[in-house]
Amino acid sequence: EDKVVQSPLSLVVHEGDTVTLNCSYEVTNFRSLLWYKQEKKAPTFLFMLTSSGIEKKSGRLSSILDKKELSSILNITATQTGDSAIYLCAVESATGNQFYFGTGTSLTVIP
């Protein structure tokens, strides 16, 4: 059964801390892994990863894929209260052209 598991489920940190969010997957015929940020409403796209070992970076956020370990991490440095959100990981399977989402990591950044 295809599945995506994120950890931790929730995290509370202080402003300025660095956090690492994890995503592991068991998905048939892997095509890509995506990270989304979900605040009050709809998820918004952060990164798409297809190749192992190549870091994607956007400001204080970065992400990397390890196809050998079937996992990805999302790092956020110097966290701010605006980073408080649910972070979703999704893995695309070329079989049936489906995306499988993890349950998300809820991040709360305290001033």
Place this chain on the structure above:
Amino acid sequence: NAGVTQTPKFQVLKTGQSMTLQCAQDMNHNSMYWYRQDPGMGLRLIYYSASEGTTDKGEVPNGYNVSRLNKREFSLRLESAAPSQTSVYFCASSQDRSGYGYTFGSGTRLTVV
């Protein structure tokens, strides 16, 4: 504003009632999707439409039907609502099947009592 528009934003139904969730996008995207999001379950694909005129089942299609009315609109119908269908529903669209181009609607919170 360009994007994906879902209606209604909130809905309460009684068990057995029917309703249609509407979704429209103005980005000329080919693919459209319906997801449901439940606590502890993440986003799960209900149905998708890779192009106008085609629809396919996703992970959790039971109890739902869809219609791709035209390129812009993709509706989700609950024929006989059940409490297990209480959820937040998201419509999304993309130019192709890549999640890179996903644009989500703002969601519909549905409660079935």
